[in-house]
Every structure is written in structure tokens, then in C-alpha cells.
Amino acid sequence: MKKWTLNSWRNYPVKHIPEYEDEKKLNMVLKKVSSFPPLVFAGETISLKKSLAQVAEGKAFLLQAGDCAESFAEFHPDNIRDTFKVILQMALILTFSAALPVVKVGRIAGQFSKPRSSPIEIKDGKELPAYLGDNINGIEFSEKARKPDPMRLFKAYSQSASTLNLLRAFSQGGYADLRKVHLWNLGFVNKSPQGKKFKEIEDKISDALSFMEACGINPESNRRLRTVNFYTSHEALLLPFEQAMTRIDSTSGEYHDTSAHFVWIGDRTRQTNGGHVEFCKGIKNPLGIKCGPTLKDSELIKLCNILNSNNEPGRITLISRFGANNVEKFLPKLIRAIKKEGLNVVWSCDPMHGNTIKSANGFKTRPFNNIFKEVKRVLAVHQAEGSYAGGLHIEMTGQNVTECIGGAQKISEKDLSHRYHTHCDPRLNANQALELAFLISDEIKKNSQYSKNIIQAAS
Ligand code: PEP
Numbered sequence: 001m002k003k004w005t006l007n008s009w010r011n012y013p014v015k016h017i018p019e020y021e022d023e024k025k026l027n028m029v030l031k032k033v034s035s036f037p038p039l040v041f042a043g044e045t046i047s048l049k050k051s052l053a054q055v056a057e058g059k060a061f062l063l064q065a066g067d068c069a070e071s072f073a074e075f076h077p078d079n080i081r082d083t084f085k086v087i088l089q090m091a092l093i094l095t096f097s098a099a100l101p102v103v104k105v106g107r108i109a110g111q112f113s114k115p116r117s118s119p120i121e122i123k124d125g126k127e128l129p130a131y132l133g134d135n136i137n138g139i140e141f142s143e144k145a146r147k148p149d150p151m152r153l154f155k156a157y158s159q160s161a162s163t164l165n166l167l168r169a170f171s172q173g174g175y176a177d178l179r180k181v182h183l184w185n186l187g188f189v190n191k192s193p194q195g196k197k198f199k200e201i202e203d204k205i206s207d208a209l210s211f212m213e214a215c216g217i218n219p220e221s222n223r224r225l226r227t228v229n230f231y232t233s234h235e236a237l238l239l240p241f242e243q244a245m246t247r248i249d250s251t252s253g254e255y256h257d258t259s260a261h262f263v264w265i266g267d268r269t270r271q272t273n274g275g276h277v278e279f280c281k282g283i284k285n286p287l288g289i290k291c292g293p294t295l296k297d298s299e300l301i302k303l304c305n306i307l308n309s310n311n312e313p314g315r316i317t318l319i320s321r322f323g324a325n326n327v328e329k330f331l332p333k334l335i336r337a338i339k340k341e342g343l344n345v346v347w348s349c350d351p352m353h354g355n356t357i358k359s360a361n362g363f364k365t366r367p368f369n370n371i372f373k374e375v376k377r378v379l380a381v382h383q384a385e386g387s388y389a390g391g392l393h394i395e396m397t398g399q400n401v402t403e404c405i406g407g408a409q410k411i412s413e414k415d416l417s418h419r420y421h422t423h424c425d426p427r428l429n430a431n432q433a434l435e436l437a438f439l440i441s442d443e444i445k446k447n448s449q450y451s452k453n454i455i456q457a458a459s
């Protein structure tokens with residue numbers, strides 16, 4: 001086997017990495033980035049891997065959620081706070097139904113680069129390079145904006161650092177205290193059916209906290225009642241940047257990509273002989289692999305063996321994304337292959353990327369019904385195959401956007417133009433995200449995979 005180095009991915013074919021006009025400038029930026037402080041620390045990454053090992057064993061559930069693409073334009077403390085709030089609310093809803101701890105991972109604080117289905121975009125007969133994410137080029141339809149600019153990496157690093165700073169404050173500084181759940185509902189969610197349903201959970205938590213307080217357990221004496229562990233993640237797409245953020249951890253001597261706790265390999269860049277797989281092989285972070293319709297079972301096994309040769313639980317999360325009507329066609333054979341090889345993995349469901357359609361009025365959208373249908377079918381297939389559906393991976397925001405159609409708010413194609421802010425794929429808004437969590441929670445309660453936990457928790 002050839003030796004892995006920080007640079008070895010450059011000897012393999014890579015897809016979806018931009019060509020920069022000024023290589024000297026790019027190298028100057030990368031050199032500087034490699035001298036910046038790490039965004040996350042190896043100890044945190046290792047504790048996430050341990051939590052994911054619990055998920056792999058069916059003892060916890062993974063919730064991974066956030067933007068498709070973060071942008072410089074949407075960067076605002078309120079947006080960070082609202083996304084964080086909705087993720088906490090979803091996690092609480094799922095904790096209640098599955099009686100399991102929920103591992104919380106945001107697609108946040110570094111989720112910028114995007115692989116695109118076409119390298120070009122044509123508008124009114126004019127052809128330009130496609131938008132690749134705010135850390136690479138600009139979304140404005142002009143020649144200047146669409147030119148990859150290495151200086152954007154500085155801005156992306158700085159935005160990631162301050163996003164993380166705020167997230168750390170929210171999760172450790174009292175905001176996540178279970179006595180404050182009544183503050184998590186967003187103003188516009190409060191009045192909705194989801195807001196009312198969440199209120200019922202608030203009341204139950206309040207009763208449970210009073211009971212525990214009477215027994216001498218309270219948030220002052222028990223840290224876990226007043227803080228949460230919140231982790232960050234993004235697609236490890238822009239390898240020059242990921243390389244610059246990868247450092248040797250002095251305590252273990254291992255390489256960690258310090259740009260996020262968890263990184264994943266996208267469905268378009270998971271070639272077993274490609275640069276993305278080569279790079280991820282050498283870093284010790286927990287890794288995701290997106291599994292789409294073109295992934296063969298033999299390829300999946302090969303990928304797991306390359307990326308996790310020790311079969312370490314928590315290292316690999318397989319994120320299936322087939323589309324609501326394709327689950328039965330593709331998922332069972334992958335599950336069987338993983339079981340046959342005895343590989344330790346977390347199975348997570350991304351019900352977003354296989355369900356994207358174009359509306360009649362030209363918007364990229366996703367029908368809420370199909371998103372829920374995919375989750376339902378994935379849960380059923382895992383139950384039938386005797387494997388554990390351990391996670392959910394979604395694109396959402398805490399904002400009241402109109403990007404996905406349907407849901408209790410009955411967002412129609414006509415509504416899409418009202419608040420369509422995403423820089424890439426359509427996200428669930430706060431109400432839709434909570435609605436999905438409640439619907440999944442009902443499914444979980446019916447599912448025998450989880451009911452053993454509920455019985456254990458009650459006994
Ligand atoms: C994404 O998660 O935004 C994405 C591009 O997904 P996939 O690689 O599954 O298409």
C-alpha cells in the first residue's frame with residue numbers, strides 16, 4: 001500500500017475541485033490557513049466518534065442537520081441561534097420518542113463548498129461557470145463573481161470560527177439548560193400546531209425536572225441537564241482547504257482534520273481510487289459516506305475497508321439518499337452486504353437529496369411528503385433486514401423560508417418565490433423541520449427496533 005501523506009490525494013484523480021487562475025496566490029492563502037488555529041480539537045472529535053459508536057450499537061440516535069450551503073449573505077447571529085434552537089428541539093422530540101440519547105451534529109461552521117451537476121450555468125443565452133459555494137466563488141451571475149478566488153477562504157475560515165464560537169457559547173453557557181426549553185420555540189413557530197405539540201413536551205420536561213429536583217438532581221449539580229454536546233460537520237470536498245486544516249494531534253500523534261468534527265464524502269466524489277477517499281483515509285475524524293443509487297454493494301464494502309481497515313465502530317456513517325420511491329430497490333442489498341462482512345457502521349437517512357424536483361415555476365424544491373416517505377421506508381427496510389436505522393441527515397434552517405413544498409403549512413409552488421433564500425438546495429423551514437421530527441417520532445414509537453429502548457427506559 002502506498003504511504004499516506006497530507007499531500008498524497010494529489011496523486012489521485014479528483015472531481016469537483018476548482019481550478020484557480022492564480023496558483024501562487026492560492027498557495028499563499030493555504031500556507032496562511034495552515035498556520036491558523038484549529039477550529040475543533042482532537043479530543044472533541046474523539047468523543048464524537050465514541051458517541052457514534054453508541055449509535056452503531058443501537059444505543060443512541062444521530063441527528064445531523066443544517067444548511068445545504070452556508071453563505072456569507074445569511075451569516076448572522078440570529079440565523080445561527082435559530083438553526084441551533086430548531087436542532088435542539090428536533091433532538092428533544094426524538095429523545096422523547098426513542099428513549100435514546102441523540103447525538104447532535106450541525107451542517108454548520110464550514111459547510112460551504114458544493115459539487116454541482118453541471119460545471120456551467122446558462123441564463124438568457126449567457127454561459128458562465130457554475131456557483132461552487134461562497135468559499136470558492138460568488139453566486140451573482142457575472143464573470144467576475146464566478147471566478148474562483150482563493151481570498152474567499154479567509155472569509156470562510158473567519159465565519160466558521162465565529163459561528164463555532166457562538167455555538168460553543170449556546171451549548172455550554174446556559175442556553176441549552178433544560179429549564180429553558182420554553183425559550184427554544186421561535187416566535188412564528190409558537191402559534192403553529194408544531195409549536196403547540198412542542199409545548200406538551202416542555203410541560204413533560206418541566207414535570208420530570210421537578211421530580212428530579214425533589215430527588216436532589218438538578219442542573220446545578222448535573223452538567224448534562226444544562227449543557228449539550230453539539231458537533232460540526234461539512235462535506236470534505238475542497239481538499240486543498242481540508243489539507244491546510246489538518247494537523248497532528250500532539251496527544252495521539254494522529255492526523256485530525258480540524259475544520260470540523262465530522263466530515264463526509266459526497267455521492268459524486270466517493271470513487272475508491274479518487275483523491276477524496278485517499279485524503280479521508282488518513283484523517284482520524286468520524287467520516288460519512290453518501291450512498292446514492294449508483295453505489296454498488298461491492299464498492300461500498302471496498303470503501304469501508306479502505307476508510308476503516310480496523311472496523312472501528314463510530315468511524316463510518318453511511319448516509320443513504322435514494323429518493324422515496326427507490327429505497328426498496330437499493331437499500332436492502334447494501335444492508336445485507338454490510339451485515340455479511342460484519343462491518344460496524346452507523347446507518348443514517350438523508351431524505352433530501354433523492355427527492356429534489358423542479359417546480360413548474362422554475363424553483364428547485366422538495367415535496368415534504370416525499371421527504372417523510374423516504375424516512376418511513378428506510379425505517380421499515382432496516383426493521384425488515386434486522387439492522388438499526390440510527391440517524392437522520394437533513395437540510396433545514398431556523399428561518400421561516402419557503403423552499404420545500406407541502407407540510408402542515410401547505411407551502412405551494414406559488415409560495416416558493418416569497419422567501420426562497422437558499423444558495424443551493426431547498427431546506428425545510430423551522431415548522432417543517434419540527435413537523436418531520438414529530439412524524440418520525442410517531443414512526444419510531446411503532447417500530448420494534450426502538451421499542452426495546454422505550455421498555456428499558458420505563459422499567
Ligand atoms: C449535500 O449533502 O449537500 C450533497 C451535495 O449531497 P450528495 O453528495 O448526497 O448529493
Ligand code: CO
Pocket residue numbers: 068069353395424425
Ligand atoms: Co444539498
